[in-house]
Amino acid sequence: MVVTNICAGCHGSGALNSPKIGDAGAWAPRIGQGFDTLVKNAINGIRSMPPRGGGADLTDKEVARAVAFLANKAGGKFTEPPLDK
Template structure:
C-alpha cells in the first residue's frame, strides 16, 4: 500500500506545470462555450453581439459569475464546463465581453 501511494505521489509531481495550469478564457470559450454562444442556441448571447452583452455587462462581474455558476434559461450550471474554476469562468466571461463591444 505504501509503495502504491509513493508511486502515485511521485507521478503527480512529474506532471508538467501546464497540466495544472488554469485555462484561458479563450481556451474555455473555444472548447466549451462556443457551441451555444457562437450560434445563439437557446437565446444564448452571441459572441460579438454588443447589444446582447451590454445589459449583461452592466450587471457586473460578480453577477455574471454567479449566473454562469448557477445557470440561466437553457444554460445548465457552468454551461458545459463542469470542471471550470471560478477563475476560468471569470476569464471566459471577460473574453466574451471583451469580444462583444
C-alpha cells in the first residue's frame, strides 16, 4: 500500500518535521488548506517533502488517495478518489 510503503517512511514518525499520522494538531492547519491544495503540494513537493514523497512512479490519483488517507487519520473528512479500473 502506498501509505505504508512510502508516506509512512516520514509521516509515521514525523521525520523531517512532517505532520505525523494521526496528529490532529499538526494536520489541522494543513487540512484547512483544502484537499486540492494538499494534493497539489504532495504531487509537487513542499519544502522538505519530495515530490510524490519520493514515489516517482505514483499516479496523481494514488497520491490523492494517500493524501485523503493521511488527512482523514487526523480528523479530515475527505473522500478518497476511486482508483481507475
